[in-house]
Amino acid sequence: MFKFLGLRLLQAIPVLLVVITVTFFLVRAAPGGPFDDEKAVSPQVKAALEAQYNLDQPMHQQFFSYLIGLVQGDMGPSFKYPGRSVDELIFQGFPVTAELGLYALLFAVALGVLAGVFASLRPNTKQDYIPMSAAMVGICMPSFLLGPILVLVFGLWFDVLPVSGWGNSPGDKILPSLTLGSTYAAYIARLSRSGMLEILSQDYLRTARAKGLPEHTVIIKHALRGGLAPVIAFLGPAFAGLLSGSFVVETIFQIPGLGRFYVQAAFNRDYTMILGTTVFLSTLIVFFNLLSDVLAAWLNPRLRYQFK
């Protein structure tokens, strides 16, 4: 098990290296720079600024000093927020984003699994069509549309929930979590349905019924574990997607999370901030993929056996 984990973590190193290299050179290849503003600065000031942030050095030298810093846990200073380091900004924004992502995921899993399993029990009937059509709508509906609709309905018409903010007033975390989670809930619903349908036709469920087990035991004890395997495999990528894809929701609801820093950094050509958030999110994606593999293995004895 530990050998497997170690091996997988080692495999992450080249992946991250490629991500860093590509991002590093891509942001620099994009037109414009961090100190190009509508208001032109004098060449002397610009040169002094670039010297301060080592932007006057040759490209490869910048690259290697960035790498060395990164290994030591230093992602450099932000170009746009003078006096603050990228590490500081990330660790300020990440807890908020992580909390939002976690609630969204919990909501997505709870609703998705419930709807998917429910639909799979009576395939091709109303019990199947209604939740699955809703899921289709959920997949198609972008969060920048769903968010304002929810705000309109629950914030303005019924006036039961706050329309923006994070942790300032009770219940203000509900709408952003629902908005962010709904697409994933829809995916999970479809995954659970197809996974369950496959398992429900297996012979071993007939065996379970032939023992005299009541139907709910057959479903929960015998079918769920296999049927939800695709969902488990999807959880890692889903959580990573929630973290990196939260900026729209954070913008709509005025949430001080990582996503907004990320987007602003890109607009501002804040090289170190873009790189820092990219590396940080890539690491998380690799980690969560690994986590869902481990989880899948834990649930499936056959895979578990291979790790030993």
Added chain:
Amino acid sequence: MQPLLSVKDLRIHFHTRNGLVRAVDGISYDVHAGKTTAIIGESGSGKSVACYGLLGLIPKPPGKVEGGTADFGGKDLLQLSEAELRKIRGRGISIIFQDPMTSLNPYLRIGDQMIEPLQLHFGMKKAEAWKRATAVLEEVGIRDADRRMNSYPFEFSGGMRQRVVIAMALITEPEIIIADEPTTALDVTVQAQILKLIAELQRNHNIGVIFISHDLSVISDIADDICVMKNGEIVEQGSRQQIFEQAQHPYTKKLLDAVPDTHKDIVENNDSEFLVVENLCTHFSSSRRAPVVKAVDNVSFKIKRREIVGLVGESGSGKSTIGRSILRLVDPTSGSVKIEGTETTALGYRDLKMLRRHMQMIFQDPYASLNPRMSVYDTLAEPLLLHKIATRKTLDSAVFELMDSVELARESVLRYPHEFSGGQRQRIAIGRAIATKPKFIVADEPVSALDVTIQAQILDLLLELVDRYELTMLFISHDLAVVRYIADRILVMCQGELVESGHSDQVFDNPQHPYTQTLLKSVPGKYLHDEIAAG
């Protein structure tokens, strides 16, 4: 004596989109304590539905019990509610399913699955149930049962899994066990062990058994009473003796005749060697560190022109790998394969294609080996065009000629595989194989997926084609009766090695190697063959 279960005029219909299917149409049978009632029929005859329907284990809808009674201990099973039926399932009546590979939950430990009925029906505590389950596991012949309770199904072989399934059915000491083709998925030596085990347990616990099978040989060994089912009806029923000695109904007679028992004349007066295999080794390894699997290990044999050689062995013995190695579908590790003097192991891609025109393969599963999106015409035309045997102009007549030779109706030329029965599909597959006018055919279990009457037809077709097109054939099978029927000579494989070879009679009547002797002893149907020999 009062029967344990008495089924009267049972009718189960399926209301499908394509109309009403009378799966079970007015059948009656009894099951007695300590006795075996066998239901024999081909696939689709309704034999499984006739049993599952009693316990409410058929999909409803489309299935519906239309009438009849099933008296079990004073209660009519067909009138019970779902909750009342659940108390009988696994307690009064247990089921042993056909395929042990799929009938156990792969995600749960054997022990957890075995104790379920005990906890459910007797309200036992887990520790107590676990102890009892361990004891039953021991009783069905699983060694080291204490430790094995913690194993998962995939850690067992097929035969061992079936023992677990049997233990699970037996654990509540039911009065009746329904055994639905319990040995069909197993090798012949394992089949013999399992049949013996069921008979033993039946005797010890005085259980009534309903034994569902399509295999007359198996039934002849174990049944007390026999019901012959066809199209949802019982066409004939009686004691074993009555059925085997005084069969009345034409269908029963046809079933009895279909059991292969004779064999063809041996091809004599030719000694030109067609295929020479010397020291053939084919090894596999899944990774560099994994141990090498010697699928075929140092095998040598010869096949003469126009000879049918049977290759016999259990699953995993390497018999399929030999066939594939000869055709270079897998590359042999070492050794030599000469076909009409040409060394095939060294051929390049172009020469191999030439060679393949003369060597064809027929696969086991006609459901899987035909492309579902190609009509019969396309399937048969493809090799004809590929090897430039027919031109666009002559293609139609060439395809029709092929269909005639495998006895397929010309009208069905534009149909797709799913519209055909298993036997017809195998005819299409055979047609495709002979399309290139090959000299050599490797037939890998070509009839083992087919019902017994269909089996006989396909074997006869193969014999006829061998004769007409002067084919040489390597016939791979685990079914000794089939091999004896068709083969001139027999090779016996065990764990990658050739342990015995010789003329069919010689091998069957006087086996030399201990493995061959075990194999022959395990063949079911002693009673049946004695009957045939006697009269």
